[in-house]
Amino acid sequence: MNWKKIMTENTLNNDPKVLIALDFPDSISALEFVAQLNPNECRLKVGKELFAVAGPEFVKQLIRQQFDVFLDLKYHDIPNTVAKAVQAAARMGVWMVNVHASGGSKMMEAAKQALAEFEQPPLLIAVTVLTSMQREDLAEIGLDVEPQEHVLRLAKLTKQSGLDGVVCSAQETAMLRTELGPDFCLVTPGIRPAGADVNDQKRIMTPADAIKSGSSYLVIGRPITQAADPVAALKAINASI
Numbered sequence: 001m002n003w004k005k006i007m008t009e010n011t012l013n014n015d016p017k018v019l020i021a022l023d024f025p026d027s028i029s030a031l032e033f034v035a036q037l038n039p040n041e042c043r044l045k046v047g048k049e050l051f052a053v054a055g056p057e058f059v060k061q062l063i064r065q066q067f068d069v070f071l072d073l074k075y076h077d078i079p080n081t082v083a084k085a086v087q088a089a090a091r092m093g094v095w096m097v098n099v100h101a102s103g104g105s106k107m108m109e110a111a112k113q114a115l116a117e118f119e120q121p122p123l124l125i126a127v128t129v130l131t132s133m134q135r136e137d138l139a140e141i142g143l144d145v146e147p148q149e150h151v152l153r154l155a156k157l158t159k160q161s162g163l164d165g166v167v168c169s170a171q172e173t174a175m176l177r178t179e180l181g182p183d184f185c186l187v188t189p190g191i192r193p194a195g196a197d198v199n200d201q202k203r204i205m206t207p208a209d210a211i212k213s214g215s216s217y218l219v220i221g222r223p224i225t226q227a228a229d230p231v232a233a234l235k236a237i238n239a240s241i
């Protein structure tokens with residue numbers, strides 16, 4: 001399967017835009033939740049919490065159920081370690097995998113190079129500035145800049161390093177579309193339907209506004225997983241975008 005071709009085809013059935021964050025404490029509750037879902041209506045994101053308890057076999061199980069899986073482990077380490085880690089992810093058959101752009105170009109290039117031997121490599125993207133962070137959080141780690149300035153710097157570095165796209169907030173997608181063009185994949189967490197609990201997110205946007213601004217994919221967790229009727233919540237979001 002050619003993931004890049006699928007990424008640019010904008011039909012709901014072939015290219016669901018919503019990536020549901022499966023932030024569950026164990027595989028049983030995650031699988032119970034997934035049993036309600038249709039792979040034509042969403043993709044799934046497995047992050048650190050669930051992967052730590054459920055591991056590669058759980059990811060492969062989701063793939064056998066026809067779901068595209070974004071393995072969101074945000075690798076941030078020396079180039080050799082990250083290169084081996086993205087290869088391990090590719091062997092699981094995931095659709096998308098990510099690293100931290102703050103690991104720098106040598107790390108990102110090593111990750112990209114490591115995927116060259118795969119016939120159908122996953123999309124490789126890099127996290128810019130976490131959507132839970134705002135200016136004061138960056139200042140705390142020595143970065144005296146607005147989040148959007150740092151996002152742009154890291155997104156440019158990511159593109160120069162040959163990766164397929166970035167994780168950013170939807171508040172930055174219009175800027176990144178202008179600066180980096182129509183084909184760069186922009187994956188945006190921090191998505192909140194109007195009136196939904198913001199939780200620990202800071203740089204947020206509604207699903208419809210995020211798609212209008214140029215997001216390629218929307219990462220949505222709690223507004224769906226903790227909804228009284230998760231399937232209805234997903235359908236309402238899909239209808240709005």
Ligand SMILES: O=c1ccn([C@@H]2O[C@H](COP(=O)(O)O)[C@@H](O)[C@H]2O)c(=O)[nH]1
Nearest residue numbers: 021047129130131189190219220221222
């Ligand atoms: O900048 C980032 C990068 C990753 N995430 C992840 O997305 C989901 C968001 O879940 P919600 O419940 O919709 O807040 C979560 O798994 C994060 O680890 C992010 O939020 N921001």
